[in-house]
Amino acid sequence: MSFQLSLSSEAVTAAYPDQPLVVDPESTVGETLQLLRAQKTGSVLVCDEGSMVGIFTERDALKLMASGADLTQPISQVMSRDPVSLSADANVGEAIKRMSQGGYRHLPIVTQEGKPTGMATVFGITHYLVDHFPETIYTLPPNPGSIPSEREGA
Amino acid sequence: MITCPFCGSEILEGADVCDDCQHSLTDMSIPQPVTPVERGLLKDRIRTLNPRVPYVVSPETPIGTVLENMLAESIGCVMIVQDDKLLGIFSERDALMKLNAEVAQFVDRPISAFMTPEPITLEAKNRIAYALHKMHVGGYRHVPIMTDGKLTGVISIRDILAYLSEKIGVPV
The missing domain is CATH 3.10.580.10 (CBS-domain)
Incomplete structure (x- = not known):
């Protein structure tokens, strides 16, 4: 019960959002792909003068890679415009709901002026949830079904 | 000092058995699922x-x-x-x-x-x-x-x- 309470009262910023990765609309697709690889991340926000205009994720990257698209075109040609986003005061429950309804793995957190402050991810949310029952997850043996022959220390 | 969950007498922290009632205390440290989510996961x-x-x-x-x-x-x-x-x-x-x-x-x-x-x-x-x-x-x-x-x-x-x-x- 308390768990449910915290989901609707705790802000999404508690669910380990990533720092947003930002590129200009004029950056080329090739540059953006290399930036994603260097940062080992799967999504980037496209911002024009500090305000978010689109998102480019690894799914978009896959489409371009499969079709052998021109990698010198600007990212603004291929990004997804006006992505679903969260305000900084959105709660964790809302983030989960939007993610599962839309099938998103990343949701940008933006201010009222459209400035991105974070990126809520499915891994961050899972991390947040696991924090509520750490013993259930972190105390598991490395392989299911492996039963120690004797008690540790006994 | 903590108390034995079986007889209520005082026991030393870390003891394997209760000195008074001889109950084994080793299972006390096994985490038990408390919420429905934890029970479901396990x-x-x-x-x-x-x-x-x-x-x-x-x-x-x-x-x-x-x-x-x-x-x-x-x-x-x-x-x-x-x-x-x-x-x-x-x-x-x-x-x-x-x-x-x-x-x-x-x-x-x-x-x-x-x-x-x-x-x-x-x-x-x-x-x-x-x-x-x-x-x-x-x-x-x-x-x-x-x-x-x-x-x-x-x-x-x-x-x-x-x-x-x-x-x-x-x-x-």
Whole structure:
């Protein structure tokens, strides 16, 4: 019960959002792909003068890679415009709901002026949830079904 | 000082047995699930998540074909299987990290050159807690699910999130 309470009262910023990765609309697709690889991340926000205009994720990257698209075109040609986003005061429950309804793995957190402050991810949310029952997850043996022959220390 | 849960007499912290009633105290340190979510994670098996049928390719399949199929099938990862044996997994993330902007020069190379070999797998009969454990600790998005040593399904982090949301009762 308390768990449910915290989901609707705790802000999404508690669910380990990533720092947003930002590129200009004029950056080329090739540059953006290399930036994603260097940062080992799967999504980037496209911002024009500090305000978010689109998102480019690894799914978009896959489409371009499969079709052998021109990698010198600007990212603004291929990004997804006006992505679903969260305000900084959105709660964790809302983030989960939007993610599962839309099938998103990343949701940008933006201010009222459209400035991105974070990126809520499915891994961050899972991390947040696991924090509520750490013993259930972190105390598991490395392989299911492996039963120690004797008690540790006994 | 703490008290013995069986007879109430005072016991030393860390003692294996209660000096007064001789009850064993060693099970006291085993964590017990308290919330319905925890109980569900430790009780429900992965098969109740209905693992999706994996998309399987042979190790010789050219990478270009694999990318096209991933798009056509709207899937995030393919399994590389030969003679009923799971050799590797190839995901969107592998495509981004290994092919990246140089994709054009690789399209005819076999998938086996880019797959992640010997992925972590789980059995359909394992508890869901293990799936969450592997994904959360290992940072994996997909885990292949085996039944009696043969690949039969795949579950994703979003299946787990959907399961947790339902258990927790995220307000819709």
